[in-house]
Amino acid sequence: MSSMIARNDAILITGAEGFVGTHIVAQLQKSGFTNIHGTGFRNIESLQEKIGHDHAWKIDLEDQEAVNQLLTTLQPKAIFHLAARPSVNESYEKAWLVLQTNAHLQIVMLEAVRRFSPQSRLITISSAAAYGRIAVENGEKPLSETTVFKPENPYAVSKITQEYLALVYFYSYGLDSVMVRPFNMIGPGQSTDFAIPSFAHQVALIEAGQQNSLKVGNLEATRDFTDVRDAAAAFEVLMQQGVSGEVYNLGSGRGTKMQAIVDQFAQFATADIPVEVDPNRLRPSDVPFFIADNSKLVALGWKPTRELTETLQDVLNFEREKLKEQA
Amino acid sequence: MSSMIARNDAILITGAEGFVGTHIVAQLQKSGFTNIHGTGFRNIESLQEKIGHDHAWKIDLEDQEAVNQLLTTLQPKAIFHLAARPSVNESYEKAWLVLQTNAHLQIVMLEAVRRFSPQSRLITISSAAAYGRIAVENGEKPLSETTVFKPENPYAVSKITQEYLALVYFYSYGLDSVMVRPFNMIGPGQSTDFAIPSFAHQVALIEAGQQNSLKVGNLEATRDFTDVRDAAAAFEVLMQQGVSGEVYNLGSGRGTKMQAIVDQFAQFATADIPVEVDPNRLRPSDVPFFIADNSKLVALGWKPTRELTETLQDVLNFEREKLKEQA
Numbered sequence: 001m002s003s004m005i006a007r008n009d010a011i012l013i014t015g016a017e018g019f020v021g022t023h024i025v026a027q028l029q030k031s032g033f034t035n036i037h038g039t040g041f042r043n044i045e046s047l048q049e050k051i052g053h054d055h056a057w058k059i060d061l062e063d064q065e066a067v068n069q070l071l072t073t074l075q076p077k078a079i080f081h082l083a084a085r086p087s088v089n090e091s092y093e094k095a096w097l098v099l100q101t102n103a104h105l106q107i108v109m110l111e112a113v114r115r116f117s118p119q120s121r122l123i124t125i126s127s128a129a130a131y132g133r134i135a136v137e138n139g140e141k142p143l144s145e146t147t148v149f150k151p152e153n154p155y156a157v158s159k160i161t162q163e164y165l166a167l168v169y170f171y172s173y174g175l176d177s178v179m180v181r182p183f184n185m186i187g188p189g190q191s192t193d194f195a196i197p198s199f200a201h202q203v204a205l206i207e208a209g210q211q212n213s214l215k216v217g218n219l220e221a222t223r224d225f226t227d228v229r230d231a232a233a234a235f236e237v238l239m240q241q242g243v244s245g246e247v248y249n250l251g252s253g254r255g256t257k258m259q260a261i262v263d264q265f266a267q268f269a270t271a272d273i274p275v276e277v278d279p280n281r282l283r284p285s286d287v288p289f290f291i292a293d294n295s296k297l298v299a300l301g302w303k304p305t306r307e308l309t310e311t312l313q314d315v316l317n318f319e320r321e322k323l324k325e326q327a
Numbered sequence: 328m329s330s331m332i333a334r335n336d337a338i339l340i341t342g343a344e345g346f347v348g349t350h351i352v353a354q355l356q357k358s359g360f361t362n363i364h365g366t367g368f369r370n371i372e373s374l375q376e377k378i379g380h381d382h383a384w385k386i387d388l389e390d391q392e393a394v395n396q397l398l399t400t401l402q403p404k405a406i407f408h409l410a411a412r413p414s415v416n417e418s419y420e421k422a423w424l425v426l427q428t429n430a431h432l433q434i435v436m437l438e439a440v441r442r443f444s445p446q447s448r449l450i451t452i453s454s455a456a457a458y459g460r461i462a463v464e465n466g467e468k469p470l471s472e473t474t475v476f477k478p479e480n481p482y483a484v485s486k487i488t489q490e491y492l493a494l495v496y497f498y499s500y501g502l503d504s505v506m507v508r509p510f511n512m513i514g515p516g517q518s519t520d521f522a523i524p525s526f527a528h529q530v531a532l533i534e535a536g537q538q539n540s541l542k543v544g545n546l547e548a549t550r551d552f553t554d555v556r557d558a559a560a561a562f563e564v565l566m567q568q569g570v571s572g573e574v575y576n577l578g579s580g581r582g583t584k585m586q587a588i589v590d591q592f593a594q595f596a597t598a599d600i601p602v603e604v605d606p607n608r609l610r611p612s613d614v615p616f617f618i619a620d621n622s623k624l625v626a627l628g629w630k631p632t633r634e635l636t637e638t639l640q641d642v643l644n645f646e647r648e649k650l651k652e653q654a
Contacts, residue, residue: 099430100427100430157492167478
C-alpha cells in the first residue's frame with residue numbers, strides 16, 4: 001500500500017523519550033533517517049539534543065486540535081504511535097484511567113491522520129498481553145496472530161481497543177494501518193517497574209551492600225524476551241515492509257523461564273545473590289507460557305541478532321552505572 | 328458458579344425501557360419473577376407502570392457513587408447490563424463518544440459489583456458485530472464463539488471492550504460474569520434506525536399513500552435474525568444456566584437474505600411496493616454472510632420458537648398501528 005520511506009521523509013514518533021521510543025529514534029538515525037520528529041513531556045531537552053530543537057514537540061496528544069495541527073504541519077510518511085500508559089499494575093488500580101487514556105490517544109491520532117494526513121502509515125502498538133489466559137490452553141506452542149484473545153487485565157483490554165480501532169479505520173477509511181503486538185521487550189533504560197530491570201537493579205544494590213536479597217515473583221513463568229534494539233530494528237522493517245491492515249507479533253520466538261534469568265544475573269554478580277519470593281510481586285493472574293510465533297514478521301526479513309545473555313549483561317551494567325551516578 | 332435464581336430474588340435490568348430491556352422485563356414477569364428492578368431515563372413512567380414505582384430507577388449509570396449505592400441497596404442476584412449507545416451509524420460520526428460511553432458504563436458497573444455486590448451474576452452485552460470482516464473469510468459457515476474478531480466499526484470495538492472487561496473481572500476478581508454476543512434481534516418496538524423496522528415503517532407509509540417507494544441498502548447481505556421475544560427467553564436461560572466466564576452467541580443459527588425480508592413485506596403489503604436502492608443506506612463496509620453458530624446456547628436448553636414470517640408480520644402490524652396513532 002505504501003511506497004518505501006526515504007531517508008529525508010518526515011517520520012513522527014509519539015512517546016519518543018520513552019524506553020522503546022528512544023531506541024527507535026536511535027535505530028532510525030543509525031539507518032540514516034534525517035527528518036525524525038518526536039513528542040515527549042518529561043525529557044524534552046534530551047529529545048531535543050537527539051533529534052534537533054525544532055523536531056521535538058511538547059504537546060498534549062489527547063488534544064485533537066493540537067494533534068491535527070502537528071500532522072498538518074509535518075505530513076509525516078510514517079507515525080510510530082508509542083505514547084500510552086504502559087503499566088499492567090496501574091491498570092488494576094485505575095482501570096478507567098488506563099483504558100480511557102490509551103483508547104483516547106488512539107482515536108485522536110486516527111482522526112487526525114484520516115482528516116489531515118491520510119497518506120501517513122500509522123504503526124499502532126498493541127500488546128501480546130492481549131492473548132492473556134488463552135496461553136494456558138495454547139500450552140508451550142508459540143502464539144500466532146490468529147489466536148483468539150483472553151485478556152487478563154485492563155491494560156490488555158486498552159491495547160486490544162487500540163489495535164481494533166486501527167483496524168476499523170483501515171477498513172472504513174483505507175487508512176494505512178500496521179498493528180504490532182510486542183512480547184516482552186527488554187534492554188538498558190527500561191523502568192524498574194518491569195521484572196528484568198528490577199532484578200538487575202536489585203543485583204546492583206546487593207553488590208553495593210545496600211540490599212540483602214533479590215525479591216522476585218513467579219519464577220516458573222516462561223516468557224519471550226526480545227532485546228529492545230532488535231525490537232527497534234523490527235519496527236523499522238514494519239514501517240517499510242509491513243502490509244497495511246495486518247497485525248504482527250513482535251517476539252524472539254524463544255521461551256525463557258524467569259528462573260533462568262535470575263540464574264544468569266546471579267552468575268554475572270560479584271556477590272552472592274540470595275533469592276526471596278515476594279508475594280506482592282505475584283500477579284492476580286498469570287500464565288505459564290508466553291512465546292511468540294514470529295513467523296509473519298520473520299517473513300518480512302527481520303530476525304533477532306542479540307543473545308539474551310548479552311542483553312542481560314547490558315541491563316545489569318546499566319543499572320550498576322545508574323546506581324554509581326546516584327551515589 | 329451461581330445457584331438458581333428464585334422468583335422473589337432481586338434482578339436488575341439497566342436500560343430496561345429500551346427495545347431488548349422491555350422484552351426481558353416481559354419475559355421475566357411471564358416466568359413469575361416478582362422483584363424486577365430497572366433503570367431508565369426516557370420512559371421512566373412507562374417502566375414504573377410495568378415493574379412498580381419503587382422498582383424503576385432514574386440514575387446516571389456513569390456516576391460511580393450512584394451505581395454503588397443502587398447495588399448496595401438492591402443486592403441483586405442477577406444484573407442485565409443493557410444500557411449502552413446502540414448505534415453503528417452514530418459510532419462512525421462520534422467514535423469517541425460511543426466508545427467512551429459504552430466502556431465507561433461497563434467499568435462503573437464492574438467496579439460497583441466487585442466492591443458492593445460481589446454475589447451478583449453480571450450479564451454483559453457484547454455484539455456479533457465484533458466478528459466483523461472475519462465473516463468474509465468464514466463464508467457461509469456459522470460463526471462460533473472461538474472465531475477471532477475483525478471489527479469494522481467503532482461500535483463493535485466498544486462492545487468488544489465491554490466483553491473483555493467483563494472477562495478481566497472474572498479472571499482477576501472471580502466476578503460471576505456471563506457474556507452474550509447477540510446477532511440481529513428484531514421485533515415490535517425496535518427503533519427505525521435499524522433496517523427491518525425501517526422497511527416495515529416505509530411499507531406502512533406506502534400503504535397509507537405517504538411514500539412512493541421502499542428505500543433499501545444492500546439486499547444481497549445474509550443475516551441471522553432472532554425474534555426479540557425468543558432472545559429474551561435466551562437471556563433468562565443464560566441467567567440461570569450460563570457458565571461463569573463464558574461467552575455465548577445469541578442467534579437463530581439460520582441465515583436470511585435481506586432480499587427475502589423485502590419480498591415477505593411486499594407479500595404482506597396491501598399496496599404495490601416499488602424498491603429503490605439508497606446509497607446512503609449502504610455502509611462503508613459490509614460482509615455477505617453473518618450467521619450464528621448457536622450450539623453453545625442451544626446446549627443450555629434454549630431454542631427459537633417463532634417463525635421469521637410471524638415476527639415480520641408483528642413488526643409490520645406494529646408500524647401500521649404506530650402510524651395510525653400518529654395520524
